[in-house]
Amino acid sequence: xxxxxxxxxxxxxxxxxxxxxxxxxxxxxxxxxxxxxxxxxxxxxxxxxxxxxxxxxxxxxxxxxxxxxxxxxxxxxxxxxxxxxxxxxxxxxxxxxxxxxxxxxxxxxxxxxxxxxxxxxxxxxxxxxxxxxxxxxxxxxxxxxxxxxxxxxxxxxxxxxxxxxxxxxxxxxxx
Amino acid sequence: xxxxxxxxxxxxxxxxxxxxxxxxxxxxxxxxxxxxxxxxxxxxxxxxxxxxxxxxxxxxxxxxxxxxxxxxxxxxxxxxxxxxxxxxxxxxxxxxxxxxxxxxxxxxxxxxxxxxxxxxxxxxxxxxxxxxxxxxxxxxxxxxxxxxxxxxxxxxxxxxxxxxxxxxxxxxxxxxxx
Numbered sequence: 001x002x003x004x005x006x007x008x009x010x011x012x013x014x015x016x017x018x019x020x021x022x023x024x025x026x027x028x029x030x031x032x033x034x035x036x037x038x039x040x041x042x043x044x045x046x047x048x049x050x051x052x053x054x055x056x057x058x059x060x061x062x063x064x065x066x067x068x069x070x071x072x073x074x075x076x077x078x079x080x081x082x083x084x085x086x087x088x089x090x091x092x093x094x095x096x097x098x099x100x101x102x103x104x105x106x107x108x109x110x111x112x113x114x115x116x117x118x119x120x121x122x123x124x125x126x127x128x129x130x131x132x133x134x135x136x137x138x139x140x141x142x143x144x145x146x147x148x149x150x151x152x153x154x155x156x157x158x159x160x161x162x163x164x165x166x167x168x169x170x171x172x173x174x175x
Numbered sequence: 176x177x178x179x180x181x182x183x184x185x186x187x188x189x190x191x192x193x194x195x196x197x198x199x200x201x202x203x204x205x206x207x208x209x210x211x212x213x214x215x216x217x218x219x220x221x222x223x224x225x226x227x228x229x230x231x232x233x234x235x236x237x238x239x240x241x242x243x244x245x246x247x248x249x250x251x252x253x254x255x256x257x258x259x260x261x262x263x264x265x266x267x268x269x270x271x272x273x274x275x276x277x278x279x280x281x282x283x284x285x286x287x288x289x290x291x292x293x294x295x296x297x298x299x300x301x302x303x304x305x306x307x308x309x310x311x312x313x314x315x316x317x318x319x320x321x322x323x324x325x326x327x328x329x330x331x332x333x334x335x336x337x338x339x340x341x342x343x344x345x346x347x348x349x350x351x352x353x
Contacts, residue, residue, distance in 0.1 A: 082336070
């Protein structure tokens with residue numbers, strides 16, 4: 001199996017799970033940002049808990065390597081905030097916009113077209129950001145365990161307990 | 176009482192899928208493939224621009240860095256569409272929707288209004304995702320699974336601004352619910 005067919009198969013499974021998780025709906029995405037319906041947050045945090053255990057286990061056994069995105073404090077926060085502002089309006093993130101199309105929510109087509117335009121504009125402005133925002137707080141590939149100088153197996157239990165407490169809170173508030 | 180186990184179950188299975196993806200891609204391709212989606216939009220935008228001006232794309236340093244080609248992630252994104260289609264057809268949940276109900280409640284049922292909102296919202300979101308270096312899949316899922324600092328920072332930005340702007344857009348002015 002080559003990279004392209006493996007990507008397609010992985011994507012099909014991800015698409016099925018996004019659809020079954022009910023996260024391809026505009027109402028669920030915006031509902032999370034309105035703090036009224038935490039479906040997508042429960043979905044994401046559940047994935048993170050299981051994936052964090054699986055990937056860190058495989059990495060600790062030396063079977064796989066991590067692929068950490070470099071930390072650029074300025075760009076991560078500013079870009080993240082711009083994403084959040086746009087996300088609230090469009091009601092989809094890149095992966096779910098495409099999934100929503102598959103579920104028949106064809107208004108996501110405008111979202112996909114807008115995202116392509118946004119990517120094109122960013123490509124033009126990249127040289128400017130490369131020497132400015134992207135240099136602010138650039139620490140390279142950094143993980144929390146590396147930052148604290150401890151084993152990931154010390155950070156993971158704390159992280160997972162915090163995420164589980166979020167679940168308890170959401171269910172208590174019935175959101 | 177738990178409202179619904181559905182998002183927890185489907186989410187946990189995504190965690191299994193993410194782990195298997197890293198394992199299988201390491202074995203088969205010799206390098207790990209972590210879930211992510213937003214770089215694909217750069218590559219497709221590059222492909223579209225290439226058909227108009229190949230020289231411009233070849234000279235752009237961002238397109239040079241991200242390589243405009245069909246790769247694992249682009250097929251992964253195509254797969255998302257197919258998977259959602261098959262899954263919704265199988266449970267008879269596939270339904271054509273031209274304007275989301277919540278949007279309609281706030282801005283009316285005009286397809287054009289939704290198109291403009293979604294286009295500019297989408298453009299801003301993708302611009303931000305590229306500056307941040309990833310989207311809720313790459314930074315949110317894959318980043319936090321690896322406990323990466325960039326993932327935590329980006330997620331704070333995503334949800335911090337998202338909560339603020341959603342409140343402004345859907346809960347203020349005439350027609351908004353209290």
